[in-house]
Amino acid sequence: MTALVVLAHPRPESFVFAVFESALRGLRQGGDTPEIADLYADEYRPGSALSATHRSALDRTSTLVLVYPTWWTSQPAILLGWLYAATTEGLGSVKSLVCVTTHGGPRKGNLVAGQSGRHTAARTVRAACAPGASFHWVAHYGTDKDRQDRRVAFLHRVERELALLAS
Amino acid sequence: MLIAPDPNMQKNQILHRSAHAVDITLTTAGHTVRTIDLGRFSPVLTRLEMAAYVTDQPLIDEQTTEYAQAVLNCDALVVVYATTMSTLPPALKGWLDRVLVPGVSFTLDGSGGTKRGLAGLDWIIGIAVYTDTWLATKRTYDNGRRILLRNLRLCARPGTRTKWLPLYSATTADEDRTATFISRVERQMSKL
Structure with a gap:
């Protein structure tokens, strides 16, 4: 069983893309050989079924890692559409659900606004996974006013936590 | 302004009756209703839009520019949707x-902070149809409601009023319950 890392960001030069690469590095350090579903590169459209490639990757995976920017306190529409298709078809092989996400605003502001994305993943998506599946939240806040050292520290954190999960 | 459900993804008679009730009641009361059909809208933010997001011109698409102008000019935003995975459907x-x-929902104040952008909104109204019961909806945090009544509300002026009209366990709703719900929608709309 391997990890499937789902990326939902359109720009390879973004911080989220760097986070995605850190997640892959961490999983490989932990001995995993992760598979990738890049929703933009694979031209996924919300409302459509999963591609055969994504479906078979999901069936093989025990760890589902979602890497995305938080917009409006929730997942981007392209990822919501993908998750809806995935939960409808079944996520029974997933024993560990991991969200790795960035927030433009500070942690306090996101708490006030409701943290919808976290609740959707932790409650609804996890409920479609295997019974007893674990949930891990690896989040960075305040990206809009960030310093470079904080971003680098988050990249290291992602790598470390994903390596631990994979080992 | 009425944001109506996507007919391709949500073949739901209650939603369409609700949207119709909003439209008719407001129009009869003399309001101008602008309806947005999400069935004709691509929900995926593109690579070019992401690049433009941090510039002075974040709206680069004709359709989104027109919708943004409509939001800024409207007095009430009425959103009609079917809850999907405890949150808003991807189209919405x-x-x-x-x-x-x-530049639309908020503006940057130059020091890294933000200012509210939807200063003209008097009302934000959500009309939500749930397959789950009230209790099951609360257990999953009702995230669509959180986004609209907390997150979006924070982008409107402090005096903006909100109203939530939910129909729980919609799949088992008979005609009586549905009619009662539609009447409630009509009553709320007549108060605007």
Whole structure:
């Protein structure tokens, strides 16, 4: 069983893309050989079924890692559409659900606004996974006013936590 | 302004009756209703839009520019949707992602902070249909409601009023319950 890392960001030069690469590095350090579903590169459209490639990757995976920017306190529409298709078809092989996400605003502001994305993943998506599946939240806040050292520290954190999960 | 459900993804008679009730009641009362059909809207924020997001011109698409102008000019935003995975359906979430960008829902104040952008809104009204019961909805945090009544509300002026009209366990709703719900929608709309 391997990890499937789902990326939902359109720009390879973004911080989220760097986070995605850190997640892959961490999983490989932990001995995993992760598979990738890049929703933009694979031209996924919300409302459509999963591609055969994504479906078979999901069936093989025990760890589902979602890497995305938080917009409006929730997942981007392209990822919501993908998750809806995935939960409808079944996520029974997933024993560990991991969200790795960035927030433009500070942690306090996101708490006030409701943290919808976290609740959707932790409650609804996890409920479609295997019974007893674990949930891990690896989040960075305040990206809009960030310093470079904080971003680098988050990249290291992602790598470390994903390596631990994979080992 | 009425954001109506996507007919392709949500073949739900209650939603369409609700949207119709909103439209008819407001129009009869003399309001101008602008309806947005999410079935004709791509919810995916594009690579070019992401690049433009941090510039002075974040709206680069003709359709999203027109929707943004409509939001800024409207007095009431009425959103009608079927809850999907305890949150907004992707089509509606994508509408927020692509239309309510910096300069529309909020503006940057120059010091890294933000200011509310939807100063003209008097009302934000959500009409939500759930397959789950009230209790099951609360257990999953009702995330669509959180996004609209907390997150979006924070982008409107402090005096903006909100109203939530939910129909729980909609799959088992008989004609009596549905009619009662539609009447409630009509009563709320007649108060605007």
